[in-house]
Amino acid sequence: MPNTRTCVQRLGVFGGAFDPPHRAHLALVEAAINQMQLDRVHVLPTGQAWHKPRQLSDAADRLAMSRLAFESLPQATVDEREILRAGPSYTIDTLLELQHEYPQAQLYLLIGDDQRRSLPSWHQIGQIARMAIICAAGRDMAMRAWNQDSDAPESFPSISDTLQARIRSLDMPQMPHSATEIRALAATEQALTGLVPPAVERYIHEHHLYRLP
Numbered sequence: 001m002p003n004t005r006t007c008v009q010r011l012g013v014f015g016g017a018f019d020p021p022h023r024a025h026l027a028l029v030e031a032a033i034n035q036m037q038l039d040r041v042h043v044l045p046t047g048q049a050w051h052k053p054r055q056l057s058d059a060a061d062r063l064a065m066s067r068l069a070f071e072s073l074p075q076a077t078v079d080e081r082e083i084l085r086a087g088p089s090y091t092i093d094t095l096l097e098l099q100h101e102y103p104q105a106q107l108y109l110l111i112g113d114d115q116r117r118s119l120p121s122w123h124q125i126g127q128i129a130r131m132a133i134i135c136a137a138g139r140d141m142a143m144r145a146w147n148q149d150s151d152a153p154e155s156f157p158s159i160s161d162t163l164q165a166r167i168r169s170l171d172m173p174q175m176p177h178s179a180t181e182i183r184a185l186a187a188t189e190q191a192l193t194g195l196v197p198p199a200v201e202r203y204i205h206e207h208h209l210y211r212l213p
Contacts, residue, residue: 008102012041012075013132014110015082015091019057020204021069022182022196024112024175031170032110032135033075040077041110042098043070047082047089059083061209068199092124095131107132116167120159129166138169186210 012032018025029041045062056062063080070076081097082089095107109132111119116136119125128134159167177195185192187210192201204210 005102006104008039008105010036010038010040010108011098011102011105012036012038012108012110012135013044013091013095013098014041015044015046015089015094017056017179018043018045018062018066018069019179020062020065020182020186020196020200020209022177022179022200023194024177026069026073026197027172027175028110028112028137028170029070029073029076031137031172032108033073035170036108036133036135036168038075038108039105040075041073042079043076044079044082044094047085048087057209061203061207065200065203068203069197071199072197090123092128092131095128099131109134110170111136113137116159119163119167125163129163132166134167135170136167137172183210187212 012029014025014029014032016025029043032038033041043066045059045066046056047059063078063083066078070078082094085093091109095109098105098107109128111134113136116134119134122128182192182195185195186204189205189211192204195201196204
């Protein structure tokens with residue numbers, strides 16, 4: 001029986017808190033699949049987020065919501081390795097593991113526009129850029145859904161020409177809401193219609209996530 005991993009020539013890697021996963025996350029993955037002709041995308045909920053000043057929701061809830069959010073995309077696989085990994089979650093560690101598992105595949109790292117601006121501060125960004133083509137949400141799309149979710153500082157070192165050459169912009173629709181806003185709405189039990197997939201909305205309400213104490 002053939003090894004299906006050898007059939008993967010273009011592998012997307014999309015990490016994030018997914019607290020909760022929302023429509024902008026889905027839009028980015030769909031854009032990358034269509035525009036970069038990706039065979040598969042590994043969606044990786046963050047384990048121990050070294051760069052997040054706030055406490056993330058329980059990993060089991062974020063993993064369950066991610067599976068519900070991306071179940072409509074046959075190319076997407078929710079990967080729990082960063083949740084299971086001890087210590088801080090670094091992108092370079094995940095890329096090295098996936099490169100070993102899919103030695104014939106070109107890696108594509110999917111990021112939001114706010115993450116594009118913070119790239120110079122990433123752990124081992126030079127090696128990341130050598131290993132993966134970086135696909136970022138288009139910087140002209142006013143992506144409030146990404147910018148308002150960023151927990152990183154507003155100013156970053158400028159991106160070098162070498163790093164810039166490894167970045168591809170994804171053409172995406174404007175996404176007007178963020179996970180921060182979604183959590184605020186869920187805290188007061190408001191409807192999340194159109195902001196998250198219906199199955200994710202049901203999960204949030206049924207498990208009383210983001211409720212005020």
